[in-house]
Amino acid sequence: MEFFKIQRDIPFMRHALVFNVISFATFALAVFFLFSRGLHLSVEFTGGTLMEVNYTQTADVGKIRDTVASLGLKDVQVQNFGTSHDVMIRLPAQKGVSTAQQSDTVLAALKAASSDVTLRRTEFVGPQVGEELAQDGLKALAMVVLGIVIYLAFRFEWKYAVAAIIANLHDVVIILGFFAFFQWEFSLPVLAAVLAVLGYSVNESVVIFDRIRENFRRYRKMNTVEIIDNAITSTISRTIITHGSTQIMVLSMLLFGGPTLFYFALALTIGILFGIYSSVFVAAAIAMWLGIKREDLIKAPARKDDPNDPNAGAAV
Numbered sequence: 001m002e003f004f005k006i007q008r009d010i011p012f013m014r015h016a017l018v019f020n021v022i023s024f025a026t027f028a029l030a031v032f033f034l035f036s037r038g039l040h041l042s043v044e045f046t047g048g049t050l051m052e053v054n055y056t057q058t059a060d061v062g063k064i065r066d067t068v069a070s071l072g073l074k075d076v077q078v079q080n081f082g083t084s085h086d087v088m089i090r091l092p093a094q095k096g097v098s099t100a101q102q103s104d105t106v107l108a109a110l111k112a113a114s115s116d117v118t119l120r121r122t123e124f125v126g127p128q129v130g131e132e133l134a135q136d137g138l139k140a141l142a143m144v145v146l147g148i149v150i151y152l153a154f155r156f157e158w159k160y161a162v163a164a165i166i167a168n169l170h171d172v173v174i175i176l177g178f179f180a181f182f183q184w185e186f187s188l189p190v191l192a193a194v195l196a197v198l199g200y201s202v203n204e205s206v207v208i209f210d211r212i213r214e215n216f217r218r219y220r221k222m223n224t225v226e227i228i229d230n231a232i233t234s235t236i237s238r239t240i241i242t243h244g245s246t247q248i249m250v251l252s253m254l255l256f257g258g259p260t261l262f263y264f265a266l267a268l269t270i271g272i273l274f275g276i277y278s279s280v281f282v283a284a285a286i287a288m289w290l291g292i293k294r295e296d297l298i299k300a301p302a303r304k305d306d307p308n309d310p311n312a313g314a315a316v
Helices: 012-036 060-071 099-113 125-157 158-181 190-216 222-233 237-257 256-291
Strands: 048-055 077-081 083-092 119-124
Touching: 012 158, 012 222, 012 256, 048 077, 048 099, 060 077, 060 083, 060 125, 077 256, 083 099, 083 256, 099 119, 125 158, 125 190, 158 190, 190 222, 190 237, 190 256, 222 237, 222 256, 237 256
Parallel strands: none
Antiparallel strands: 048 083, 048 119, 077 083
């Protein structure tokens, strides 16, 4: 299925150097903000108070969030837990305030707003738990990266694997850079979005690399630059359909999913946009500069000696 078909190849690789300079500058800024400002970690990583409350009627999560925010508490997470009557509240740790004092204050405010609320449980999440979650997240990220490299190395060739993983890490670092610069809350759902972006971006790179391999077999007279330009141009319609439909779904979460899904959808939005860009102007360009050629993907058949040839097997 194609929305449109471009008759002439777009010379993407002619501008590859300019776009990659922009990519490098954006990447460097993202790294700078990560080290200078750091990520604004959520309660799951930093520790805090966890409350579970129950309402006799359907809980109004928005009203609960406003009530807790009126106490001057920032970065509070409020979401349904299990049923529409149960609500989980995550509160950041406060200096000089114990878990019991914090939960009593919040519960009193909730009861003042609605008398049908009861406290089910409250507990303190220590920073050591958050540190373990951060380490597990980094391990998950490393395993995903390693798996992608191995897959691409077997599917194509090591030059393609290197190009794709650089492009995908480029997307991840830029997402983290946005969260560091604007100090958006980095939570477990955002980490899940980052891992999803890795898989999503590599899929686009694989589509382009597959078309490059087909073009090497189909067009014998084209050089490498022309092969890559044709591959990207011929997959544009597919890219628009795939990424456009995905972005519509993510945009609905961003606009209507509420605070719980907002940063998750925001991370996916940034990842989708930069994933398209990196697959075209980063992965393909790096593969070109690494010197991909027809022989990398299409091996010449082994030459068999003719038994009737008197010179067969002779060493010169």
